[in-house]
Amino acid sequence: MIDNQQPNAEAFQFLRQFARRRPPVERCEMCSAALGPDHQHLLEPIGRRLACACDACAILFHTQGETKYKRVPRTVRFLPDFQLTESQWSGLMLPINMAFFFSSTPQQGRMIAMYPSPAGAMESLLTLETWDDIAENNPVLGEMEADVEALLVNRIGHSRGFAEPEHYIVPIDECYKLVGLIRSHWSGLAGGSEVWRQIAEFFAQIKARSPHA
Numbered sequence: 001m002i003d004n005q006q007p008n009a010e011a012f013q014f015l016r017q018f019a020r021r022r023p024p025v026e027r028c029e030m031c032s033a034a035l036g037p038d039h040q041h042l043l044e045p046i047g048r049r050l051a052c053a054c055d056a057c058a059i060l061f062h063t064q065g066e067t068k069y070k071r072v073p074r075t076v077r078f079l080p081d082f083q084l085t086e087s088q089w090s091g092l093m094l095p096i097n098m099a100f101f102f103s104s105t106p107q108q109g110r111m112i113a114m115y116p117s118p119a120g121a122m123e124s125l126l127t128l129e130t131w132d133d134i135a136e137n138n139p140v141l142g143e144m145e146a147d148v149e150a151l152l153v154n155r156i157g158h159s160r161g162f163a164e165p166e167h168y169i170v171p172i173d174e175c176y177k178l179v180g181l182i183r184s185h186w187s188g189l190a191g192g193s194e195v196w197r198q199i200a201e202f203f204a205q206i207k208a209r210s211p212h213a
Contacts, residue, residue: 026039026052027052028052028053028054028057029042029051029052029053030042030051030053030054030057031054031056031057033054033056033057035052035053035054039052039053039054039055040052040053040054040055040058040071040072040074041053041058041071041072041171041173042057042058042061042069042070042071042072043069043070043071043072043147043148043172043173044068044069045070045104045105045106045146045147046106050072050172050173050176051069053071058071059071070145070147070148071148072148072171072172072173073145073148073149073171074171075171076168076169076170076171076174076206076207076209076210077140077168077169077170077210077211077212078166078167078168078206078207078210078212079138079140079167079168079169079212080212082138082140082167083134083137083138084134084137084138084153084165084167088130088133088134089153089155091127091129091130091133092113092124092126092127092130092131093124093125093127094113094115094124095115095124096115096116096117096156097154097155097156097157098115098116098153098154098155098156099113099114099115099124099152099153100113100114100115100150100151100152100153100170100172100175100178101113101114101126101131101150101151101153102144102146102147102148102149102150102151102172102175103144103146103147104146104147105146105147109146111126111128111131112126113125113126114175116178116179116182116183117179117182117183118182118183118186118191119183120179120183121175121176121179140169141169143169144169147172148171148172149169149170149171149172150169150170150171150172150175151167151168151169152167152168152169152170152174152175152178152206153165153166153167154166154167154168154203156199160196160199160200162200162203166203166207168206168207168210170206174206177202178199178202181195181198181199181202182195182198182199185198
């Protein structure tokens with residue numbers, strides 16, 4: 001008699017290992033449908049919490065209104081003619097040369113300034129006078145959707161491979177993606193070569209998505 005127990009045991013062991021190696025499937029937080037890597041997000045403005053969503057659920061929400069969630073748009077706009085002087089940037093009193101700015105409806109439309117760090121997203125106090133000057137020179141800022149769109153500023157300069165400052169209006173989830181990227185890849189005091197490579201790749205990707213690039 002042929003003993004088939006050993007081959008079967010080995011097969012089941014292989015299947016168990018394969019199952020453990022499979023990455024967990026990301027699911028819509030509204031209906032639990034399986035999601036692909038390029039899926040939509042909803043934002044809860046009060047807690048600034050992002051929720052993953054399928055297309056069918058995301059379309060039920062709007063960027064404006066009094067609902068608990070707002071749908072995060074997907075359009076990126078590169079702003080080649082954005083006006084921001086050195087003195088205006090200095091007046092924002094940010095500790096690094098990268099930040100994003102958005103209007104918060106839970107705080108009655110106040111502009112929030114945040115910057116990425118190895119510890120996550122950090123909020124900075126923003127003087128209204130400086131921001132008003134910037135907004136006056138750049139009417140495009142009046143087109144940003146509150147909570148779900150942000151002005152993303154990259155002024156890290158020649159030493160990191162960027163010839164000129166870059167300005168974008170981006171979906172807010174892209175800003176938090178950048179924050180997560182920096183947090184997960186930062187090493188040592190200066191960040192290490194890998195994090196700066198990741199940052200350069202991030203900005204190259206969002207610039208390629210803009211119709212004005």
